[in-house]
Amino acid sequence: MSETLAFILDVGVATAAALLGGALVRRLGQPPLVGYLLAGIVIGPFTPGFTGDVERISVLAEVGVVLLVFALGVEFSLRELGAVRRVAVGGAIAQIAVSIAGGFLLGLGVGLDPRAALVVGAVIAISSTLVVAKTLADRGELDSIHGRNAIGWMIVQDIATIVFIVALPPLAAEQLSITPILLALGKGALFLLIAFVVGTRVLPVGFAAIARLGSPELFLLAVVSTALLTAFVSSAVFGLSLALGAFVAGVLVSESDLSYQAAAEVIPFRDLFAVLFFVAVGMLVDPSALISEAPLVAVLTLAAVVGKGLLSAVLGRAFGLPTRSAILLGASIAQVGEFSLIIAADSSRLGLINDATYNVILATTIASIVLSGPARRVADAAASRLEHRATERWSSAHEHGESGGHRGPDAGDAPVEAPRRRVVVAGSGRVGRIVVRAVKARSFACLVIDRDRVRLDEMAALGADILYGDAARPEILHRADLDRAVVLVIAIGDPLTAHLVAERASHLNPGLMIASRARGVHQASDLRAAGVHHLADPDNEAAIDLARHALQRMGVSGPELTAITINLRRDAYR
Template sequence: MESFLYQASIYLAAAVIAVPIAARLGLGSVLGYLLAGIVIGPLLGVVGSETEDLQHFAEFGVVLMLFIIGLELEPRTLWDMRHRLIGLGGLQVVLTTAAAMGVALALGQDWQPALAIGMIFALSSTAIVLQSLSEKGLMQTGGGRSAFSVLLTQDIAVIPMLIVLPLLASGSVVRLAEDGSIARASDADHAAHASLSLVEGLPGWGVALVTLAAVASIIVGGIYLIRPLFAFIHTARLREMYTALALMIVVGIAFLMSLVGLSPALGTFLAGVVLANSEFRHELESDIEPFKGLLLGLFFITVGAGIDFGTLFREPLLILGLTLTLILGKGAILYVLGRLFGLRGRNQWLFTLGLAQAGEFGFVLVSFSLQQNVLPDILGARILLVIALSMLITPLLFILYDYISRRLQAEGGEQPDDDEIDEQGPVIIAGIGRFGQIVNRLVQSTGFKTVVLDHDMQTIQLMRRFGFKGFFGDPTRPDILHAAGLEKASVLVVALDDPEATTKLVTYARTARPDLHIVARARDRTHVYRLYQAGANDIVRETFDSSLRAGRYVLENVGLSEYEASEAEKTFYAHDRYSVRELAKVWDPDVASAENKAYVERARELEKELEAELLQIIEKRSSNAA
């Protein structure tokens, strides 16, 4: 018990110290976790052999992460991604496997271990990449969504890889004996440990049927069993029971997937997608999120602590050369594929640099390859070190992306590509600056879904860091509006800073949807007239309400009571709305207001009417006082 508490204290203290420092320096939390692991492992040696066992436990953080990602993806959205999953992701896995296999063959490896190396290096780090994309608010960009598609394809590809690896096993492989000499080991010496399995010993068709039954049970259970379970737990009225149920769902599905030989992460992802439309979606997310973050952090620490610096120092040029070759070669393939699939500029660099490393599933494949006698121990140790180093370098690649992104914008004024809008709702908000964000918060807090569009990437990224989803794109473009669901929306809120863009957007929206209710932000009274003619239903001057409230405070402090000041404010507000409609009828955009006689005369008449209405309030006050 004392040993466990000691180790737990070491890991937690390392995370608490290193991660805030790394975040403060702009390095990101992932690099902080990795550096913490290096310090307590290879450098100080305060943790030891338990790191490998702990890593298997910490890998469950990846399972939880994919479950939460699945909760945020509706099945329709996943179907819409099929071209990237099959095309972009499939090509990446195949081409990277072939390229890495070719390099291994050139270095003198047989084709069996060369193919295993190719499959291992074709995978990228789901944990590091998704964590970094989320922290930087890049998940909904074109490059972020493409990276996610490839990562999902890679996770699925692990299944056939695990099936192929035993077929590559040779009768004997080279092993490193305890005394340092080279020894031969037979298959019998390294037989895989027996484990629980529902498919062991079954023919191929039996394995397929059991696997399909397991997947079907997840889908059916997610649709028909989760709601009754939550209703049952609700009767206990204990908050911890919700957390227990959420963990039971994830752990149970992961265990079922293990029994049929599938990836637990893939199974929980599928369950998350099934539950994406459930009313318990947010409850599940809030219950699991703390466990996911803690276990992912622990996983990154174990990766850093497990780096074998002894092998690195014995063969530094070889290990570093292989690591750089992996990153550069994989990056070149990703760059070409990104270009072929329409990625440009910052999105292309994000896609390229974000996925150029090896991944945590590579550890699993290397371990499995060693058990199946596909790889010799010496080669396996080198590959493990290359995987760990490439993962350690990944946060630095994201820093390089930030630098390239700033240079592209500074030198060429380049803007990122528009996001792929995968959501629709009853309310579209165009513009999320100081005006639109208040509207968005009010509408969302009331329980209505909004689709937020803005052409400022920094604003969108800042919004995402606070938990509000938005999409980068020019709202005045018809294709962006239609992708956001213009045909089905009930209300369009135009909250752009640019008056000309606002008028243009209102004009198009009114033409495309005569029945749409349009709420528009106006710069001044003249802009109100333009929006009125363009077809806006409700027009709000950006400083009118705040100025009106300030005027009410003035009246309260020069002798009027709060009630009288409030009545004057209401009267002024109602009369101003009436005046705007009246003056819009005689306003001519081609003639200055001061030169428009009809406009001037009507403005004077309306001003006298306002004075008369306000005078009645003052006289009523005087008569009551008397």
């Protein structure tokens, strides 16, 4: 068979195996990433049947790494990080440092040399951005307290990943000294300076000129060539990693007005080549060798899931998150992810870790991602149980005529002067902001409750009264004087927080009309049980509005259109 046909066969079988593996694990409720890794093991040299050529597939896999990290740079947002910097930056840095130290000591304890132990610590410290973002999006929690902080936490971890990758070559030197590290930092600084000048002076002009040509193909070529050539210059000219060059290229593109289009163009190619990277990683694993290493895999998985999860929860609470949000934050990032595999692959290539350690890292990654779902369910149950106990204690105290309870750090700054009739809005994100604008457009009184000072200042600028604090806290709801509220609007994306707000508000004022956003049948029925009278599901409302618009364009109007809309809404929320 010719080299060309052999290459096509290898890539075809690798993608087909990834398709089957991804589909299978997806049916089992697991992220497709696990299926891609397992597909690599199946077609690897250590299992019977078809054996792919690792070298051939690895060439395309390197392109996958470059595009994966480039897309990470494009999606990098200092604005998102700045919004949650108090918790995410300090907490993530502390979590990374403690995780590296713990993994390092654990590695030394099982007989690894110090450099390999340091790699193990770095691998454990990094979570899966793909798993975290996908899980939060599927659960409708991207705008929740723990969701926003988890995304910020991931941004800090992603930056740490780039630092780790840059530090690997000096770490692999025969004699460890400060000189190679300083030299690498100097080269990195020079590369960043040149990239900044080119990226701010040349790239925007070039991209704008190409965009004006109106050809999607040319724009795609511009984006991909920028990623690949910047990665090449980083490695071939400055002796740095491909990943650093790709990340810097992505960050520079992200500052352009065309960043969203650039991300949209490169994502399909990123996904395809990244899949080949994960397959190539799996092909290097020897399943039989893992049997003897099973105890070590179990220990590392325990450290990555339980240890890192608890550590992150404690740090989140220490940096000011509510207890329930801290628990959910810890569970969200309790796994090892795709960028840890890049660190492991580079470390293996540089000789920092042997094949056995590489096998253990991959097995730990798969096991931790598989366990991330059960870990999240345990965290959900723990957070719910904790908050329901708090509700019972508060309800008992309230029934005995006590005040709102002990005033904690989230209990607001000053008493809230309540008019006789007003709307209370819990949450000042995109949904809450629209509600406030509608209420203030009619000059009705409105009080907004949120923990985000920046968002509250925006609400105050709209003319709303504001109360800083966690809307799920009984003390905060007590200070909101719900007895004088006409309606409470819960515009919070976090299902548990929304449930607690509804439940505790109903206890304070059983006759209060409560309206809430909800996503899916399960959350809708949960909120109804908590006392919510009116629900708005984003998907349902979008579908109803689109149907109404389509019928309107077809000539349906007046009472008939109103009746159809009412029936659609009744059926959707039945």
